[in-house]
Amino acid sequence: MSVTAESVRQLRERTGAGMMECKKALVEVSGDLDAAAELMRKQGLAKADKKASRVAAEGVIATAATADGRAAVLVEINCETDFVARGDDFTAFAREVAAVALAAKPADVEALGALQLGSGETVDEKRRTLIAKIGENISLRRFERVESTGLLGSYLHGTRIGSLVAIEGGDAQLAKDLAMHVAASNPRYLSAAEVPAEDLAKERDIRVEIMKNDEKNKGKPDAILVKIVEGGLSKWLGEITLLGQPFVKDDKLSIEKLLKGGNASIVRYARLEVGAGIEKKKDDFVAEVKAQAEAQKLKDDEKNKDGK
Numbered sequence: 001m002s003v004t005a006e007s008v009r010q011l012r013e014r015t016g017a018g019m020m021e022c023k024k025a026l027v028e029v030s031g032d033l034d035a036a037a038e039l040m041r042k043q044g045l046a047k048a049d050k051k052a053s054r055v056a057a058e059g060v061i062a063t064a065a066t067a068d069g070r071a072a073v074l075v076e077i078n079c080e081t082d083f084v085a086r087g088d089d090f091t092a093f094a095r096e097v098a099a100v101a102l103a104a105k106p107a108d109v110e111a112l113g114a115l116q117l118g119s120g121e122t123v124d125e126k127r128r129t130l131i132a133k134i135g136e137n138i139s140l141r142r143f144e145r146v147e148s149t150g151l152l153g154s155y156l157h158g159t160r161i162g163s164l165v166a167i168e169g170g171d172a173q174l175a176k177d178l179a180m181h182v183a184a185s186n187p188r189y190l191s192a193a194e195v196p197a198e199d200l201a202k203e204r205d206i207r208v209e210i211m212k213n214d215e216k217n218k219g220k221p222d223a224i225l226v227k228i229v230e231g232g233l234s235k236w237l238g239e240i241t242l243l244g245q246p247f248v249k250d251d252k253l254s255i256e257k258l259l260k261g262g263n264a265s266i267v268r269y270a271r272l273e274v275g276a277g278i279e280k281k282k283d284d285f286v287a288e289v290k291a292q293a294e295a296q297k298l299k300d301d302e303k304n305k306d307g308k
Helices: 005-015 019-028 033-051 088-104 109-113 123-134 172-185 197-213 222-240 255-261 285-307
Strands: 058-065 071-079 139-147 151-157 161-169 250-254 264-273
Touching (some): 005 019, 005 033, 019 033, 058 088, 058 151, 058 161, 071 088, 071 151, 071 161, 071 264, 088 109, 088 123, 088 139, 109 123, 123 139, 139 161, 139 264, 151 172, 161 172, 172 255, 172 264, 250 255, 255 264
Antiparallel strands (some): 058 071, 071 139, 151 161, 161 264
């Protein structure tokens, strides 16, 4: 059957899909607009499920904060390409998710996915609808919520790195500086006391082995070697702990001394970076070309058989 241009236009506005997809859906349901929208939604969710296994290591970090500045969230939403990550639909979705995460205080990512957005869809339903529209896998990977009875500093480096720091004492500028430092320096722990004993022991063992295998250390007393190892461990702890790191604005000043000068302490901090820890697919162009050539050969062979 034929469908009107107006009905196609209305369906496009409702679904965000292309003109030909809308026309096809309307034809299939005899012009019923509601039925066409439902059909496209089902088809879109099916497409989304098929894309779920594809690596999504690009994306954005979105943030939202309460009016009083005492609570804030960071949310990581991933997609497959940087091009999609910069798109209006994707960034708008990320902002929506951050806002609802802030308001509802979900316990985990699964609970966040079940929350309802202003449109009436759940976060996960909107995510899957967006996959169908954009054509890339989109995932809601993780989020962090930080609250403070004192001050809360936040920092976004573009859309790829976000950090939050809750402090007691100090002032707003200190809180902001600390958030910027966390974004730049990526500390693994707040203090040396938080470093797991097994991690410390492993690092010590590695350094001892390095010392033993170094020709320059042969003949040195064990006491000297122990001092060298412990000195290296101390430096390592300073590199991986927030309190031990040199301040990014003044490398002669540690964060611990900066806090003492501001009569402040850090209660909690959080940092998210897009794609951190995700193993990205490495393109093997040689293998790709070879596979395409083999596929083409199979097609040609089939044509030749049909021709005979």
